[in-house]
Amino acid sequence: MTLPPATVSARDGSLTAAAARGRRKPTLDRISFMAVFLGIPLAIYLLFVIWPFLQAFYYSLTDWSGFSNTSNFVGLDNYARIFTDDLFLKALGNNIILLIVVPLVTVILSLVLATLVTVGGSSKGQIKGLKNSSFYRVVSFFPYTIPAVAIGIMWGQIYDPSGGLLNGVLNAVGLNFKDYAWLGNASTAMWCSIFVIIWGFVGFYMVLFIAGIKGIPSEIFEAARIDGAGRFRTAVSITIPMIRDNIQTAYVYLGIFALDAFVYMASLFPNAGGPENTTLVMSQQLFFTAFQRGQFGMATAMGVVLAVATLIFAGLVFLVNKLTGGSEGGRL
Amino acid sequence: MNVQQSFARRGFLRGALATAVLAPMGGALASCASGGTTTTGPTGTVSDANPFGVPDNSTLDAVIFKGGYGIDYVDFAGEAYEKNHPGTTAKIAPSTAISAELQPRFAGGNPPDLVDNSGAQSIGISTILAQLEDLQSVVDAKNLEGTPIKDTLYEGVLAPGTFDGKLVAINYVLTLFGVWYSSTLFEANGWTPPKTWDEAFELGEKAKAKGKYLFLWGKEAASYYLELALSSAIKEGGDEVRVALENLKEDSWKHPALTKVFEALDKHVKAGHFKPGGSGTAFTAAQAQWSNNQDALLYPSGSWIENEMKDQTKADFKMMGAPVPTVTTTPKMPYEALHSGGGEPFIVPSQAKNKAGGKELLRIMLSKDAAANFAKTKLAPTVVKGTVPADGFGSTALVSQTKMLEAAGKNVFNWQFLDLYGMNKDVLVVWNAFLDGKSNAANLANDMQKMSDKIRNDSSIKKVEIK
Numbered sequence: 001m002t003l004p005p006a007t008v009s010a011r012d013g014s015l016t017a018a019a020a021r022g023r024r025k026p027t028l029d030r031i032s033f034m035a036v037f038l039g040i041p042l043a044i045y046l047l048f049v050i051w052p053f054l055q056a057f058y059y060s061l062t063d064w065s066g067f068s069n070t071s072n073f074v075g076l077d078n079y080a081r082i083f084t085d086d087l088f089l090k091a092l093g094n095n096i097i098l099l100i101v102v103p104l105v106t107v108i109l110s111l112v113l114a115t116l117v118t119v120g121g122s123s124k125g126q127i128k129g130l131k132n133s134s135f136y137r138v139v140s141f142f143p144y145t146i147p148a149v150a151i152g153i154m155w156g157q158i159y160d161p162s163g164g165l166l167n168g169v170l171n172a173v174g175l176n177f178k179d180y181a182w183l184g185n186a187s188t189a190m191w192c193s194i195f196v197i198i199w200g201f202v203g204f205y206m207v208l209f210i211a212g213i214k215g216i217p218s219e220i221f222e223a224a225r226i227d228g229a230g231r232f233r234t235a236v237s238i239t240i241p242m243i244r245d246n247i248q249t250a251y252v253y254l255g256i257f258a259l260d261a262f263v264y265m266a267s268l269f270p271n272a273g274g275p276e277n278t279t280l281v282m283s284q285q286l287f288f289t290a291f292q293r294g295q296f297g298m299a300t301a302m303g304v305v306l307a308v309a310t311l312i313f314a315g316l317v318f319l320v321n322k323l324t325g326g327s328e329g330g331r332l
Numbered sequence: 333m334n335v336q337q338s339f340a341r342r343g344f345l346r347g348a349l350a351t352a353v354l355a356p357m358g359g360a361l362a363s364c365a366s367g368g369t370t371t372t373g374p375t376g377t378v379s380d381a382n383p384f385g386v387p388d389n390s391t392l393d394a395v396i397f398k399g400g401y402g403i404d405y406v407d408f409a410g411e412a413y414e415k416n417h418p419g420t421t422a423k424i425a426p427s428t429a430i431s432a433e434l435q436p437r438f439a440g441g442n443p444p445d446l447v448d449n450s451g452a453q454s455i456g457i458s459t460i461l462a463q464l465e466d467l468q469s470v471v472d473a474k475n476l477e478g479t480p481i482k483d484t485l486y487e488g489v490l491a492p493g494t495f496d497g498k499l500v501a502i503n504y505v506l507t508l509f510g511v512w513y514s515s516t517l518f519e520a521n522g523w524t525p526p527k528t529w530d531e532a533f534e535l536g537e538k539a540k541a542k543g544k545y546l547f548l549w550g551k552e553a554a555s556y557y558l559e560l561a562l563s564s565a566i567k568e569g570g571d572e573v574r575v576a577l578e579n580l581k582e583d584s585w586k587h588p589a590l591t592k593v594f595e596a597l598d599k600h601v602k603a604g605h606f607k608p609g610g611s612g613t614a615f616t617a618a619q620a621q622w623s624n625n626q627d628a629l630l631y632p633s634g635s636w637i638e639n640e641m642k643d644q645t646k647a648d649f650k651m652m653g654a655p656v657p658t659v660t661t662t663p664k665m666p667y668e669a670l671h672s673g674g675g676e677p678f679i680v681p682s683q684a685k686n687k688a689g690g691k692e693l694l695r696i697m698l699s700k701d702a703a704a705n706f707a708k709t710k711l712a713p714t715v716v717k718g719t720v721p722a723d724g725f726g727s728t729a730l731v732s733q734t735k736m737l738e739a740a741g742k743n744v745f746n747w748q749f750l751d752l753y754g755m756n757k758d759v760l761v762v763w764n765a766f767l768d769g770k771s772n773a774a775n776l777a778n779d780m781q782k783m784s785d786k787i788r789n790d791s792s793i794k795k796v797e798i799k
Binding site: 063065066067068069077081087156157159160161162163179180181182183184185186269270271272273274275276277288291292293294295298 | 431432435438439440441452453455456458459460462463551552607608609610611612613614617621627753754756757758760761764765768770790792793
């Protein structure tokens with residue numbers, strides 16, 4: 001940034017001059033610069049981010065109903081209550097299933113697809129993807145352009161037991177799935193929902209990884225090929241290490257999503273938590289507690305737990321990446 | 333970049349952050365959840381034509397749930413309001429998410445003057461009970477025709493809005509519950525709506541022989557069968573069943589009357605009288621399978637069903653309603669007894685600026701013109717008597733509703749605990765499993781009892797005693 005002045009003072013041999021420059025007297029110019037480029041963003045950040053966080057934490061320690069302007073301080077009662085509440089724990093468990101499955105499967109699937117359309121093509125001549133790869137790229141991005149609510153409603157119809165597309169196809173090929181309620185059975189509801197979520201996300205992460213792979217110089221792939229590396233070896237030993245940061249980013253984003261998952265679950269299972277609560281997620285329980293039960297204090301406590309869980313998850317991903325030799329800090 | 337400079341900047345940032353975080357904290361803790369205070373706006377002169385003293389040149393702020401009935405029926409009353417009170421403006425706003433939209437306004441102390449607290453996202457009434465006006469003055473007032481409003485209402489319609497002896501909500505639409513069927517289909521096959529569960533089972537077998545089912549359900553509406561079961565059990569065991577459930581009493585779900593009803597339903601489930609797959613079917617799709625495909629004979633629901641399925645009902649369906657079956661032929665309440673509730677509960681918040689205006693609009697709505705307009709345009713009766721002509725505007729369902737109400741007379745009942753404690757979500761889970769055959773009568777009673785016990789034992793939930 002401002003290298004020249006510093007070097008000048010060093011040439012003078014006077015370190016105090018450099019220090020004096022750092023603590024230069026506040027001029028109007030300096031102050032107005034601080035105010036505009038530091039003060040205002042900081043104020044906005046504090047007012048709209050930090051302040052609500054603090055407020056939320058305070059509300060989680062009260063029995064506020066949400067609709068009145070009075071509340072009592074109850075300490076950690078709300079936390080004690082939600083951690084002994086079987087429904088909230090069930091929801092937490094469901095979120096953990098989502099957290100384990102959704103990012104893993106989505107990342108692997110979109111990596112495979114991204115590799116296919118960028119470097120998975122003919123092993124002769126220039127490094128390129130499969131034939132018509134741009135077509136596949138556009139098509140697989142489609143689901144991401146549909147709003148999540150619409151995806152939920154659409155798949156609700158596809159899974160419909162009597163008139164749904166899925167049972168129609170299964171029956172047509174001779175399997176007897178007449179009236180089987182995919183979203184109505186505890187054994188299938190969660191997996192069917194996970195499928196829908198992954199279906200909706202793969203295209204976007206594929207495009208993200210394609211961008212990452214395109215950033216790798218093609219000479220590296222060519223060199224590997226000359227050394228006799230096959231497509232799989234290239235993907236594992238070159239592609240993945242080179243786009244490690246992108247994968248980490250994708251993993252964290254998907255994890256944050258899996259801890260929320262409200263829109264998909266609420267549109268696939270309106271007004272309830274799915275069969276035997278197998279698809280109930282924390283954010284749904286939070287919503288019901290706040291707006292139907294009128295227990296905003298407890299609902300905010302759930303929100304705080306959700307936020308802490310998200311932070312822990314992000315921390316874990318960074319830690320794992322670091323321990324396995326990823327780049328320092330990574331980037332988000 | 334110079335190292336020292338960079339450190340200085342970081343220090344500055346850190347210091348700024350720390351002060352900024354700490355400074356407002358003290359204030360926050362002190363001023364938390366503070367809102368407005370009760371305001372009493374200007375009042376006009378009270379007269380017979382203006383019983384609540386609506387000031388001239390004032391503005392009325394009403395938020396109306398926009399569901400199946402729309403909001404045009406309130407607009408209709410709003411026009412009369414503006415005409416009767418010179419210079420006033422009636423601002424009638426629609427909302428589909430009452431709770432989320434009005435929560436900040438209630439918390440901030442500036443709620444609207446009149447709210448139609450309805451829909452899946454309505455405000456749990458128990459959370460705002462203390463913040464609502466007593467509406468007794470509205471029903472005591474005379475309507476525009478000069479008759480006291482309370483004399484013009486159907487039996488029992490104020491009960492659903494009365495909590496702890498205070499009338500906090502006036503349900504505008506009369507809703508009665510029963511089982512609905514196609515009279516054309518029933519006549520063609522010589523069937524009659526079942527009066528007891530034994531008859532229902534026989535009918536179920538006959539339906540099976542025809543390749544049909546007796547019942548069907550949709551995942552978001554599995555609770556309609558809870559309604560059916562409760563109505564039947566209350567008729568069988570009398571009011572004590574209802575009072576015990578309302579007050580979340582221990583073992584209230586194990587009352588013999590309820591046990592018998594659950595067992596009867598279980599018998600239907602196990603005999604395959606329910607169309608399978610309901611737990612994975614959207615309720616609108618399921619209802620169309622009944623009203624359009626006629627896959628099932630009966631559907632338990634509220635009287636809104638005709639209007640709701642208007643576009644998806646088979647031609648010449650001729651929908652009719654019947655009271656729900658009873659367990660024995662000698663129940664404590666007659667077979668004709670009805671679960672009659674209300675729809676569209678209107679409330680006036682105590683902190684509203686123009687409470688008089690809110691009450692006045694409600695008074696106009698409960699007067700003859702507005703009520704008749706509602707019945708005519710929505711094909712549903714309001715709580716005001718005598719607005720539906722004998723031909724029911726050509727609707728068989730509306731005619732059968734009037735007949736059911738007349739037959740029931742004073743034998744109408746209603747319950748509040750399900751809405752009061754926001755139990756719908758948990759009810760759906762339990763009932764979907766039961767109707768799917770994954771549970772049985774005993775488990776169902778246990779699950780419901782557990783739900784009720786959990787609320788009773790949760791000291792953070794305010795209980796309302798119901799008589």
